[in-house]
Amino acid sequence: QLYEGVEIAGETVGLITYMRTDGVQMSQDAIMAIRDHVKSEFGADYLPGAPREYVTKAKNAQEAHEAIRPTDVGLRPQDAAQYIAGPQLRLYELIWKRAVASQMQSAELDQTVVELVEPTGRTRLRANGSVIAFDGFLKLYREDADDSEADRRAGIASAGAEDDDTRTLPPMREGEATKTRDVSSTQHFTQPPPRFSEASLVKRMEELGIGRPSTYASILQVLQDREYVTLDKRRFQPSDRGRLVTAFLVSFFERYVNSGFTAGLEEQLDDISGGRAEWRAVMRAFWEHFSRAIEATKDLKISDVIDRLDDDLGPHFFPAADDGRDPRLCPACSAGRLGLRLGKTGAFIGCSNYPECRFTRPLAVPGAEGDGGGAFADGVRQLGADPVSSQEITMRRGPYGIYVQLGEPGVDEKGKPTKPRRASLLRDMDPEGITLERALALLSMPRIVGVHPEKAEEIVAHLGRFGPYITMGALSKTLDKDDDVLSLGLNRAVTLLADAKPRGLVIGLHPGDGEKVEVRRGRFGPFLMHGKRVANLPRGTEMEAVTLDEAVTILAEKGKELPPLKGAKGRAKAKPVKVGPKVTAAPAKATAPKPATKKPATKKPATKKPATGKPAAKKNPPARSAAKKSATQA
Template sequence: MTKVVVVESPAKAKTINKYLGSDYHVLASYGHIRDLPPKDGSVDPDHDFQMLWQTDQRSEKQVKAIADAVKGAEQLILATDPDREGEAISWHIRNVLDERKVLNGIDVKRVAFNAITKDAVLDAIAHPRELDQDLIDAYLARRALDYLVGFTLSPVLWRKLPGARSAGRVQSVALRLVCERESEIERFVAQEYWSVEAVFRTEERKTFTARLTHLDGKKLDRLDIKSEAEAKAAVAAIEAGTFTIGSVEKKRVKRNPAPPFTTSTLQQEASRKLGFGATRTMQLAQRLYEGVDIGGETTGLITYMRTDGVQMSPEAITDIRRSIGGEYGDRYLPNTPRVYTTKAKNAQEAHEAIRPTDVTRTPDMLRSRLDADQWKLYSLIWKRAVASQMASAELDQTTIDVTDKGGRSVLRATGSVIAFDGFLKLYREDRDDSDGAELSDDENDKILPAVADGDAVTRQEVKPEQHFTQPPPRYSEASLVKKMEELGIGRPSTYASILQVLQDREYVRIDRRRFVPEDRGRLVTTFLSSFFERYVQYNFTADLETQLDNVSDGQIDWRQVLRDFWSSFKGSVDGTKDLSIGDVIEKLDAELADHFFPKGPDGQPARECPSCGEGNLSLRLGKFGAFIGCSNYPNCKFTRQLGEAAGGRPVDGEGEGGALPRVLGQDPATGKDVSLKKGPYGVYVQLGEPEEGSKEKPKRASLPKQVSPADIDLEKGLALLSLPRPVGDHPETKDLIEAGIGRYGPYLKYAGSYVSLPGDDTVLTIGLNHAVQLIAEKGSKKKPGRPLGDHPVDGKPVTVQAGRYGPYAQHGSLRATLPKGEEMEEISLERAIELLNAKAEKSGKGAPKKAAKKPAAKKAAAKKTDAKAGEAEKPAAKKAAPKKKAATKKAPAKSKKAADGDTAGTTGS
């Protein structure tokens, strides 16, 4: 009898099966196998929060495979990831199998390992345990809370604030952080200030620069010199003085290394040092955790990447210290191992920090086995973990005060020199200041000349410099993750998905690696802060996380947490039933006045309508969301779409629908109106109107995303309607290049293939040279597929390719997408053929047929010769007919392929 082991990913299953041998059958669940159905009633507060679970349709195949394997097995070992989510997946698997009555008499155990190495896996199998009900309860509470907030609050948003997408328990609080930072920036008023520096020369003719710190007996703060006149007065005082060295202070300071990475610090440092987003970082870390092939065996390279613990196992520390001593010498090795404890709020230290599974696998050794991004992240993790156990760096800091003999002014020079680099020899951390601005840790060593108290110095140039205070910077991914961690909002494993949801909902956008809130996001945040203030407060969200942690520690009942939350939350939601949209708009208009309306001479928001001069501008809601409109409607039809610059433009409109539809003019060829309209899929240009009794729709063309509706005139409208347009013939092949707009945006069409136009290109203006360049670049970037071998039936090659929607196997014209979790680097020829056959059966194309043998070909040729001789004219004629019929059948398929390839060049609303 075998033992069945269930893990999450197929890559992990393959590796662990090699470790455990033939007595074990390892299968993958492909993550969660079931979840709450996305409908009302999945969590029932009226029945003590009973939860209705539903097996995912795509997971049914995996569940069936696990159930079949368990039948007759000796033991079921649940080996999902070593965190709360992994515990929950194991709980779901056990319950589903129990419901299907396949666990009778079978021992069910749970194991967890922090690294996918042979020793770690075998040790975990040797020490199984029961499922941790406290962790499961914490998962149930968290999942129920997220569901109740999302499915209760989002409908309120849809009813009271058209155009809003959704609200979430943690997502909405993260959005508030971004929006409040933007409000700080908008309210910020820059202050002018000046600094004054002077260059001094010693008796040994060495120079150094010092900054003015005291004037006329007063210590100067950064903003004390407020104007050019004050700066010139300070310069005059310095130029009138005679200076000596007042004091020299030297001291040696130590700088300690940072602890090894947690999930959040890895995301922060990868963002700053490598430019990776949180989602990308976690994808790469997952691959490193699951491992690469080393010596014919797949081995995990790092420990589990979802953790907020900073400690490492004693064995790992011993190995790292041994490596430091051997590579750098005893000078770089502290006398005792370093011990770290986390300072993050609500941290759970059940897991180790992120570290290499084997410190002897240096980044240089793995360069050829990892792709560029994987190698960069592994190097970062390896260096940080090793540096965390190295000796402190030692810096000599020097401060020199230069004093005017008359006592009017004092200037200070500071410098530091690295006396011993210590851990800096291997790793330098990028840090954020308190405002989130990024600081480089590269030491710009400033060496000051050797001077002593009372030494005379000669003043040289005196330089005043103007400055202005800067607003707090927008959040980067790194600084936002850091802020959320400091406040105790969310958990490290959720940060990447939270940030991605904000972008997917179009609540924020990324500009120069910083979060900028969209108007839609600001409206949602203001609505929630005004009518559900408690539930977007930072301390409330953090306190709720603390309660969930207490559940996982077995201190409180998870249903009690839900009861306490639901009683007040339901009351707040019920309190909005009588809230009218007018009340909502009035509140939002008042709260966001400074954002939507520039301040006038009196310091108040300027609301006067620029069109009629009589009405006042205010926030309004239309069918497709919010816009700025004039109170003198319908006499004045001035509107301004959110996001447009103040000033707007008068337009023709219908009711409160906003600036559209708008007639641009008449088409000179047909005499029909060319109008700009808005449909459910965006803004488009339309030629004419539907004719009564005719089923033919007017010609339409969508606007490119980078084109503002305010910039469209008759000429541009006609140009869009004429798409696709010829750009010119390719200079080498003479094939025509066309530019158009399809389902996925602007494109170039050339020789039957398509090239997407970058966002900064305009489909109406791109020239032949640039088009040829883009086509050439696409050809150079296209990666060849990985050959798997020849198909056993027809001998044609089978490959695996990287496609737009994920990897796929290909055999001739037949393609089969790889299931989620199966990687193109690991798929075998047998598995690819299995997927291709399934796809062929589903699509009705049939399995490949063997190529005709040569004798058969000769026979056919002989028949053909006889037919030419006139000996069998009738059979030959009968045989020709089916060929013609087959060719006719192929035409629609070709047409469909062309339609799929041509990304709908004339899509409308």
């Protein structure tokens, strides 16, 4: 909307120039207008002797349009606040400030070492940093201040706090006395480099020659869409899926994930687009190497690939235990070895003693952040014993989410394997808040809520694929998001069913075999059902208006047999069961995530301070950039 225009004095006015550009150059008219504004607003000292011109460093940048800038530099952000607000105003302020700052004088910084000395001379405190000798463009715009403030709002602790190059010190004179305001002792540990943000990753890609300005956004989006990374507090965190794919490519296609190869290929593509290379020759050379790599890997056994990935990712998925125990020892059988396995739903961690031991856990680091805070240290969390059967109730993480389980797999009298009873957690349930009583309530589903006071029919609560619901005869009703299916009372259930529509009506018995003929409400409208034979009703037909004779005729003419269910006998309908004592489960409580904590910055006091100055360093104003914030410093 800033480009398309906003309403100002009865006219639609565009506030910025065309935004789809990689250019950093501005028109001469715009530069002169900005220079006039700088001179009148800040004075001649802040105006460079000649206009500043910038050249993009990105390869193959699209510079058909000039840089993003305000169309009228006279419309200051504080003036634009009466026409725009919120994110639009903040974006306009960023564009306006960077455009004006790019034509201002460079800042001059003195690299300074300040030493504070206690009167007796026993204590000396030293600080390195920069003292601003002339603020230049910093008078209007400070990029580092914007970034640190944004990080504070996002809860990001800086990796190394301020370093000697970025720390700003107040102006001081040698021999100046200072007052002790407070004394605090802090301990600082060297932190690893922070993970990439969107801006820092794009900057690194530019340095390596990977991607182009027109493709950076799509590259970052693909990484997130395929769940190779997650964005946490504006920083990219590698996912286990991303680690798995990366390990596979590095192990078997190392040439094609090498940054040098990718950068070289990007340059060849640039040559093709610029008419300096013939595309068939480039593709032929690429295919010769790639086809050989495919031939070398296509005959590999799956087991060979899994073993290779298991070795490469072992230190990540099986970190060393603090107590010295073997991290690969199976917690279920205490004899098997845990390793990477491949199933229908993807990769997972399993026991080498399969099928005797069926222990599995998802492809995740035990106790890692986002894994329940250590609740699934071995893939299983013990909740307690069932009061009725004395079987252990556990909480586990499966391919489709977290669930609770009663007992373990076994065999029946005929030697056939049996599956334990399981129930998935509801979407709003916090795994950390699941207790034994809550698990018993989940395992008791479907449960009988009560008997309808007027119709004398049982009301049953269910857990379905699309959420909890209740039924009574042919009536069915999905619960509201505020209703707790585990503690839903009879009065609330009766109220919900009052607005429910019947799933089907029996309109009579078929004259041929005496079985009932029903009209049911389907996803695409009402339909007829007779045994395993179904037929759609004409569009607009009301369920109550269908007669038995009409139904028999439609079934004979348009009826189709339902396809058989998968499996020999299909799936039996779940019935209410009794697991443990009757409980009234408390509503689930969502545990709010703890905010990131950061130690408050402290100032070091003393009494004296001889200051030693160094030659002044100049800090240039930021270059105009279309895709990201960047400052050119000299």
